Amino acid sequence: xxxxxxxxxxxxxxxxxxxxxxxxxxxxxxxxxxxxxxxxxxxxxxxxxxxxxxxxxxxxxxxxxxxxxxxxxxxxxxxxxxxxxxxxxxxxxxxxxxxxxxxxxxxxxxxxxxxxxxxxxxxxxxxxxxxxxxxxxxxxxxxxxxxxxxxxxxxxxxxxxxxxxxxxxxxxxxxxxxxxxxxxxxxxxxxxxxxxxxxxxxxxxxxxxxxxxxxxxxxxxxxxxxxxxxxxxxxxxxx
Amino acid sequence: xxxxxxxxxxxxxxxxxxxxxxxxxxxxxxxxxxxxxxxxxxxxxxxxxxxxxxxxxxxxxxxxxxxxxxxxxxxxxxxxxxxxxxxxxxxxxxxxxxxxxxxxxxxxxxxxxxxxxxxxxxxxxxxxxxxxxxxxxxxxxxxxxxxxxxxxxxxxxxxxxxxxxxxxxxxxxxxxxxxxxxxxxxxxxxxxxxxxxxxxxxxxxxxxxxxxxxxxxxxxxxxxxxxxxxxxxxxxxxx
Numbered sequence: 001x002x003x004x005x006x007x008x009x010x011x012x013x014x015x016x017x018x019x020x021x022x023x024x025x026x027x028x029x030x031x032x033x034x035x036x037x038x039x040x041x042x043x044x045x046x047x048x049x050x051x052x053x054x055x056x057x058x059x060x061x062x063x064x065x066x067x068x069x070x071x072x073x074x075x076x077x078x079x080x081x082x083x084x085x086x087x088x089x090x091x092x093x094x095x096x097x098x099x100x101x102x103x104x105x106x107x108x109x110x111x112x113x114x115x116x117x118x119x120x121x122x123x124x125x126x127x128x129x130x131x132x133x134x135x136x137x138x139x140x141x142x143x144x145x146x147x148x149x150x151x152x153x154x155x156x157x158x159x160x161x162x163x164x165x166x167x168x169x170x171x172x173x174x175x176x177x178x179x180x181x182x183x184x185x186x187x188x189x190x191x192x193x194x195x196x197x198x199x200x201x202x203x204x205x206x207x208x209x210x211x212x213x214x215x216x217x218x219x220x221x222x223x224x225x226x227x228x229x230x231x232x233x234x235x236x237x238x239x
Numbered sequence: 240x241x242x243x244x245x246x247x248x249x250x251x252x253x254x255x256x257x258x259x260x261x262x263x264x265x266x267x268x269x270x271x272x273x274x275x276x277x278x279x280x281x282x283x284x285x286x287x288x289x290x291x292x293x294x295x296x297x298x299x300x301x302x303x304x305x306x307x308x309x310x311x312x313x314x315x316x317x318x319x320x321x322x323x324x325x326x327x328x329x330x331x332x333x334x335x336x337x338x339x340x341x342x343x344x345x346x347x348x349x350x351x352x353x354x355x356x357x358x359x360x361x362x363x364x365x366x367x368x369x370x371x372x373x374x375x376x377x378x379x380x381x382x383x384x385x386x387x388x389x390x391x392x393x394x395x396x397x398x399x400x401x402x403x404x405x406x407x408x409x410x411x412x413x414x415x416x417x418x419x420x421x422x423x424x425x426x427x428x429x430x431x432x433x434x435x436x437x438x439x440x441x442x443x444x445x446x447x448x449x450x451x452x453x454x455x456x457x458x459x460x461x462x463x464x465x466x467x468x469x470x471x472x473x474x475x476x477x478x
């Protein structure tokens with residue numbers, strides 16, 4: 001936690017907030033912050049700054065908040081991701097939030113197992129918690145949006161074309177001829193398949209919607225590795 | 240497992256190998272390969288090709304091996320990594336192997352907890368197993384070397400200068416002025432600190448040895464995210 005992210009419900013007045021639960025535990029046992037000292041804080045979808053600990057008890061920390069620094073710029077990326085295996089999903093969410101991805105679409109695909117959609121990590125609370133962990137790692141405050149689309153065809157036919165409008169549109173697909181472009185640094189939509197990849201029918205549908213199929217070389221990467229590799233490759237100017 | 244990596248002890252003669260344990264389990268329950276069918280295999284530090292299943296029982300699969308494709312090119316990278324937390328270490332090892340990192344130095348640092356060095360993941364068998372998982376994911380056969388150095392100063396003073404010779408030499412250090420270069424695509428040594436970073440004394444020692452301190456932007460990345468981001472940024476031509 002390189003920043004404590006504060007939500008509206010943490011504020012008791014304009015410049016005072018209370019930390020409880022995980023963030024309090026982190027403050028006490030990892031940061032070992034004493035009353036009078038300050039930590040880095042940010043307000044969700046707002047500025048970052050400092051929180052001076054004015055009162056510290058077993059059950060809560062009261063902070064005097066001063067916010068003046070804007071968060072880092074978001075990536076100009078719409079990420080369309082076949083729903084990953086639950087264990088990996090949690091890490092991928094955190095990684096996306098850490099890297100500055102703000103627009104995440106979770107879609108179905110032939111190789112997405114039906115059980116993946118049952119994971120508790122898809123609940124609103126768990127999505128928020130894992131995105132928060134990623135933002136707190138990065139020092140960012142802008143909460144990503146997560147959209148869930150459990151049917152492939154209606155999404156690709158009815159929604160995707162509008163999402164791609166005005167953007168570079170790519171689908172990462174091993175075995176295709178075109179290498180993934182480097183340092184685009186411009187609005188981009190990127191589709192990443194499940195373990196085992198999109199099936200040919202799905203790649204065709206994504207291409208019909210306007211995506212170019214690109215590969216990442218001879219190595220086959222797990223989704224959790226492909227996301228940072230692709231983000232770094234496409235947006236080197238954002239670092 | 241996009242390739243089954245075969246070791247010398249798996250071969251019963253020049254063109255025959257036996258799979259047991261994890262790889263057999265994967266063959267039977269995930270790939271659902273039948274006798275007569277082929278899977279992708281590779282010989283450790285050798286070529287890749289196919290293994291045709293000539294016999295399949297509960298306890299082993301016998302494969303007829305044909306190898307003719309060289310593995311993907313290694314990255315020209317020497318990675319010097321402050322020993323990560325055990326849980327993260329295992330994933331970082333796998334990710335390094337998947338990305339084509341072949342030369343890994345695990346070093347001590349002020350913020351590396353003593354207990355990290357006690358992890359069973361550092362045993363020869365466990366190192367080999369996790370590197371194998373990474374290679375099998377990527378479809379590669381070249382086993383990385385892992386060097387363990389539990390004392391920072393002797394390593395940095397006595398060994399590091401020779402390791403840096405003829406290479407670009409970088410230490411990833413948040414808060415420094417110089418952004419990390421992009422697409423070097425040339426021999427490089429890269430040092431990555433622990434959670435919380437190298438302390439100023441350590442950065443100075445690394446600089447004295449010849450490393451340039453570079454940053455990755457405003458976001459603070461976990462080591463497991465920083466490795467693919469940096470590799471992708473430095474070696475875009477290898478993809």
